[in-house]
Amino acid sequence: MFEGFDPVLLARLQFAFTVSFHIIFPAFTIGLASYLAVLEAMWLITGRQVFMATFRFWVAIFALVFGMGVVSGLTMSYEFGTNWSVFADKAGPVVGPLMGYEVLSAFFLEAGFLGIMLFGLNRVGRGLHMAATAMVAVGTLFSAFWILSVNSWMQTPAGYAVNDQGQFVPADWWAVIFNPSFPYRLVHMVLAAYLTTAFVVGAVGAFHVLRDRQNASARLMFSMALWMGALVAPIQIAAGDLHGLNTLEHQPAKIAALEGHFDSPPAGEASPLILFGIPDMAAGAMRYALEIPHLGSLILTHTWDGQIKGLDQFPREDWPNVDIVFWSFRIMVALGFAMFGVGLWSLYRRWRGSIYQDRWLQRAMVAMGPAGFVAVLAGWITTEVGRQPYTVYGLLRTAESHAPIAAEAVGWSLTAYVVVYFLLFGAGTFYILRLMGRPPTGLEGPERGQPQRAAGITPAPAIDSDATTRGGSRTGHRAQPAE
Numbered sequence: 001m002f003e004g005f006d007p008v009l010l011a012r013l014q015f016a017f018t019v020s021f022h023i024i025f026p027a028f029t030i031g032l033a034s035y036l037a038v039l040e041a042m043w044l045i046t047g048r049q050v051f052m053a054t055f056r057f058w059v060a061i062f063a064l065v066f067g068m069g070v071v072s073g074l075t076m077s078y079e080f081g082t083n084w085s086v087f088a089d090k091a092g093p094v095v096g097p098l099m100g101y102e103v104l105s106a107f108f109l110e111a112g113f114l115g116i117m118l119f120g121l122n123r124v125g126r127g128l129h130m131a132a133t134a135m136v137a138v139g140t141l142f143s144a145f146w147i148l149s150v151n152s153w154m155q156t157p158a159g160y161a162v163n164d165q166g167q168f169v170p171a172d173w174w175a176v177i178f179n180p181s182f183p184y185r186l187v188h189m190v191l192a193a194y195l196t197t198a199f200v201v202g203a204v205g206a207f208h209v210l211r212d213r214q215n216a217s218a219r220l221m222f223s224m225a226l227w228m229g230a231l232v233a234p235i236q237i238a239a240g241d242l243h244g245l246n247t248l249e250h251q252p253a254k255i256a257a258l259e260g261h262f263d264s265p266p267a268g269e270a271s272p273l274i275l276f277g278i279p280d281m282a283a284g285a286m287r288y289a290l291e292i293p294h295l296g297s298l299i300l301t302h303t304w305d306g307q308i309k310g311l312d313q314f315p316r317e318d319w320p321n322v323d324i325v326f327w328s329f330r331i332m333v334a335l336g337f338a339m340f341g342v343g344l345w346s347l348y349r350r351w352r353g354s355i356y357q358d359r360w361l362q363r364a365m366v367a368m369g370p371a372g373f374v375a376v377l378a379g380w381i382t383t384e385v386g387r388q389p390y391t392v393y394g395l396l397r398t399a400e401s402h403a404p405i406a407a408e409a410v411g412w413s414l415t416a417y418v419v420v421y422f423l424l425f426g427a428g429t430f431y432i433l434r435l436m437g438r439p440p441t442g443l444e445g446p447e448r449g450q451p452q453r454a455a456g457i458t459p460a461p462a463i464d465s466d467a468t469t470r471g472g473s474r475t476g477h478r479a480q481p482a483e
Contacts, residue, residue, distance in 0.1 A: 020377055039054050040052075063118055083405060090168060098153070102145075106143035148185050152179050194228060195228070198224075203368065208440065211439065213357075258386060268305070272291035331374065339375075
């Protein structure tokens with residue numbers, strides 16, 4: 001069935017499929033863990049039960065998303081050994097320890113405190129439970145730190161040497177970890193995770209506010225999410241600009257591809273911003289381009305007449321796939337500005353005191369619920385496809401990183417992954433959406449001074465406190481005195 005297929009292309013499709021499924025879960029858990037920590041902290045500070053009700057609503061969803069993220073990421077480790085064994089051998093001395101640090105310092109931290117966060121609210125002190133929730137949030141950030149350090153090193157390798165076997169070995173661990181693109185990539189990804197979570201939380205809150213405007217927990221979700229969108233979206237745009245300047249310095253061919261510049265401008269002329277067009281890689285030209293003069297130079301060099309290299313300045317075999325990165329970059333940027341627009345809209349409505357009365361704002365927030373996930377995927381595609389044709393940029397080509405494995409083996413495993421992932425994670429996603437669709441109810445926190453319900457037995461003081469006060473039973477009949 002897969003005879004005649006390129007095994008490298010199939011392996012790339014397989015890894016792209018699995019990482020695309022996987023990345024949406026960490027992007028959600030990074031932001032959601034921090035949101036849960038904020039909710040619990042606000043509950044402890046203010047004593048308002050609406051914060052605990054919202055915490056309880058989201059903590060169950062967090063557990064499911066966390067589990068699905070772990071399972072979806074396991075397969076990528078196997079793919080390194082089966083499909084990309086040459087890459088694993090050559091880059092393993094650098095990449096392997098960094099991924100090991102992620103497990104030791106991040107995953108163990110998350111998994112170790114997750115049980116306390118999920119089941120310990122009524123079993124440990126409030127301070128310890130808050131500490132456990134905070135540790136889970138810190139663990140997700142540590143995970144992002146190490147994974148992005150690995151990816152950034154593959155984009156902008158530094159601090160390495162090459163041994164006699166042709167392997168990349170660490171010469172300076174500080175330079176390896178804090179490579180030139182790492183700080184920009186880390187900030188950009190963490191902010192993307194926070195925005196993704198904010199718009200999911202805001203969409204769920206808006207959905208329930210549309211159904212019941214007086215639902216306190218839904219109003220809280222909606223309001224907090226809009227604050228996050230209004231504050232973080234402009235910061236993300238600024239961080240993206242700095243990340244673009246760093247990419248222009250270290251990966252100029254990627255910038256030329258995502259901007260759609262096949263030809264360098266004549267000497268002394270500025271580069272336009274190409275809003276839209278149809279890339280033609282065969283001809284090396286942008287068809288039907290809609291351009292804004294000078295704006296490309298202004299954005300990328302912060303000068304009116306700055307020069308930007310086109311793809312014609314690079315060997316043809318080093319070009320990324322312009323068709324993909326040109327459009328994925330525009331999807332990411334468009335969604336980022338859409339989030340910024342919703343944030344500005346919410347600030348106006350908040351100033352007018354009508355944030356809960358604006359049904360169109362609430363409908364827009366529901367529609368924008370998946371926007372963060374789409375933007376993260378589009379950004380990831382821009383980053384990874386833009387790095388091609390290299391796995392380690394400028395040093396190790398993708399075609400040289402592949403294992404000597406037949407196309408049939410890769411093709412059938414890819415088919416199995418597609419079927420299993422859609423069945424397994426489709427069911428999990430459907431259940432998460434069902435949980436999100438249930439209205440957040442019950443503003444009670446943990447009982448104070450009362451035994452907790454266990455094994456289906458209801459403690460007597462909790463049966464009907466009003467009935468006890470009235471001297472009556474649950475049915476309203478007067479209790480009879482003892483004989």
